Every structure is written in C-alpha cells, then in structure tokens.
Amino acid sequence: MRLSDVITGYWLDKRLDFSPTTIPGYERTFARLVAFLGDPEFAAVTPNDIRRFLAHLAGHYGLSRRTVHDAWIPLSSLWTWAENELGTPHIIRGKVKQPKYTKRTIDALNEDQVRAILAAALHGRPYSTTSGRQVTPARPTADRDRAIVLTLLDSGLRAAELCALIIGDYDAKRGRLLVQHGKGDKARYVVVGQRTQKAMWRYLSQRPDASVKGALFATRTGAHIDRTMLRQLLARMGNRAGVANVHPHRFRHTFAINFLRNGGNLLTLKELLGHESLVMVQRYARIVEADIDRAQTHSPADNWRL
16 A cells, blocks of 8 residues: 555544644645655655654755754654554664654743834824825724734634634633634633734724634635744734844743733643643743732733823
8 A cells, every 4th residue: 555545544544633724734734755665555655754854854845853853743643543453564663763853942022022012003104295294194903903913812723723712602702712623622712801902803894794703804705814824923923123033922822921910820831831741831920020920910901001
C-alpha cells in the first residue's frame, strides 16, 4: 500500500477527531511528505527518510524550528494509526526525535502600547495635500478594528478562534462569546468587559440586517476575516502606532498576565484560554509579580479605561 493510500485511510478514520483549524496543517505536512518521498510503499519508508524530510522542511521551505517541531506531530500520529490499523511498525516513536526549538519569551503589551494601537485603529497615516494642509484620514473599518483589538485583549482568544466567530456567538446581554471550535475542537465561553461590549455595540449597530450566522468580524463583503488578514491588520496598526511585533498571540499573553495580576486564578485562566493543562498558565504565573489574590475585574480594557 502506497503512502498516499495510507493517508487516505487515516483521514477516513481520523478527520472527525480534529478541529477545522488543525486539519490544514496536517494535510500540508502529509502532502509535502508524499512530494518529497515520491509516494513510495508505506512499509518501505524508514526513520532516516523522516529525518531527511524534517531537514528538508527547514531547508527547502525555510520553516522555523517551531514549525518543524510541530510537523513531527502529524507524522507520528500517522504511524501510530497505521500501527494500530495495519500492523505496520512505528518508525518514528523512539527512533526519530522530535526537533527541538527555543520557546519564545512571553512579551505582553503595556497600557501605553495598547492605547497607541487603539488610536492607530481610528486613523491612517497623516499626509500632506498639494496645498500643504496636513490630513489625518479616518479609517472606514475603525469601529470593527477597535472591537477586534479590545476583544483580543479581554478574551485571550486565538487568532483562528476570533476569525471563526459568528454574530450568534456573541451574547450582548452577558458580555460573553461562545468559541464553538477551540483547540481540540472543544467549545468554551469567554467574557469581555464593559468597554469591549460598548465597542461591539458601536460596531454591530452598523450591521442591523446582518444574519446571526454571519461573520462577527467581517470583511467589506461580509466574509470572515482570516488569520492572515488579522495578522496583517494588527501589524499595520502596530507600525502606525510605533509598536513593534504586534500580533494576535501577543494580545493573548497580555490578557493572561493581566488576568492574574487583577485577581484571577490559574484554573479559571486555563479554562478561558482553552488549555488542556496548567503547564502554560503556570508560565504566566511566574511572570506576574503582583498579588494574584486581589478580587478585581480581570478586564484590561476596563482597568485601563480604554
């Protein structure tokens, strides 16, 4: 049985086990493996083939160490499935080490930086007219983009989770968002503060006829913004604001650290972030120097009166 045939069987059995955001990464890794090896007999693939493939990902595609580290996971999953389903020896477990990578430093945004980003959401770069008059243009998507920034800040949502939201996921009365497909395809609720709710009210009031099944954060055509668009949007606002390295996950870090600083507990934070274990949230706890037992609202947007 060829490698591509085994992959077909794997997806027939496993596709429903994964969230929609996980599947594309697995499919991309499998497609690259087939292209690299030339679709050989599955039983003929060796551990050294996998090692060469992982090195190829870094060299040919210029992937980061973290991305190559992540590519090992679907490969191991494929051979684990084949071992159970087809009785094929596992050529990765205990034979091909998962590539290592240096974990990024958790870099949260501070209040001044967030204020500057919000200001950049409202206006484009100033320019001079032919008559010499200085103009600071208003941005047509200002209300949407302010709502995006505050939602990321208050909820700690992943980029894919925010992009997938529909209007019906937002409970305006409770200031609550339903994440229907979180990591591991698990649903959860997150909450946002009063100022984020006001930003959402202002943004959604411009879309009175939008369907509850429509994209919450939509493009001008009504489609969902995607992760690439979101990253580019935040990066451009960061550039206008003079804040480097502005991306969705940095808002997630900012939410987590401020949640703990403002009295939140680790178990609640784990649930809000959608983590399987306390390992990651304990990294946030080590950063926090303030007393985490004070009973205050967790909302950075409220605390900073944005």
